[in-house]
Amino acid sequence: MQNLSELMRRLIEAQVEFVLVGGFAAVAHGATLVTRDVDICCRFNEANLKRIQKALAGLRPVHRSRPDLPLALTPEPCASLKNLYLKTDLGIVDCLGDVLGVGDFESVFEHSLEVELPFGNCRILDLEALIRAKEAMNRDHDRMTVRQLKEIQRRQRQS
Amino acid sequence: MAEERQSDSTMREAATVWRPATDDDMDVSLLENSLARTPWERMQANDDALRFADSLRAAMVKRNAKP
Numbered sequence: 132m133q134n135l136s137e138l139m140r141r142l143i144e145a146q147v148e149f150v151l152v153g154g155f156a157a158v159a160h161g162a163t164l165v166t167r168d169v170d171i172c173c174r175f176n177e178a179n180l181k182r183i184q185k186a187l188a189g190l191r192p193v194h195r196s197r198p199d200l201p202l203a204l205t206p207e208p209c210a211s212l213k214n215l216y217l218k219t220d221l222g223i224v225d226c227l228g229d230v231l232g233v234g235d236f237e238s239v240f241e242h243s244l245e246v247e248l249p250f251g252n253c254r255i256l257d258l259e260a261l262i263r264a265k266e267a268m269n270r271d272h273d274r275m276t277v278r279q280l281k282e283i284q285r286r287q288r289q290s
Numbered sequence: 291m292a293e294e295r296q297s298d299s300t301m302r303e304a305a306t307v308w309r310p311a312t313d314d315d316m317d318v319s320l321l322e323n324s325l326a327r328t329p330w331e332r333m334q335a336n337d338d339a340l341r342f343a344d345s346l347r348a349a350m351v352k353r354n355a356k357p
Binding site for chain 1: 316317318320321323324325327329330332333334335336337339340341343344
């Protein structure tokens, strides 16, 4: 069963160093378009990837392109990984090393803001950077999201 | 005649309510409803919508399944 909020809780409680990006970040900002996955930009080092593995333990995480391959990170692949596309019992988690239109983890982190959730704080890509990222992707649903995000931005500037 | 005038007036009122709600093809009332929530509540609303969509999809599959 899909439960993206629970995926967020697990990532935060496992102290994964990440910034929420993509559709779920747009939802957190107020967009009303429903999304089916959690996209995070994270530091791709062994310690952080192990935290991701710990966060998803018990949810039968597998690589989306190779569902026969369970997530079992060892130091060797950790060093060469740039992205990690995962499927779990609670939904899809895409772990990205960089975000189109924004840059690598450091740039993404710089353009993020902290949001308080019931189980801890979470960093979310800020509105301006999220709009840039969505514009760079430029798929149909990205364009719809951009329109909503720009309206949210306009209202924030007014208030 | 009076009824006709009343109906015209009702239609005009409905149109003025409807227009801002769908400004630029965007349902502004939905957006306002979302903005009144906290980020966590918005995330949970997304999950609720997903689960509802999945249950509808499952019901349709069941309905269309051959006996």
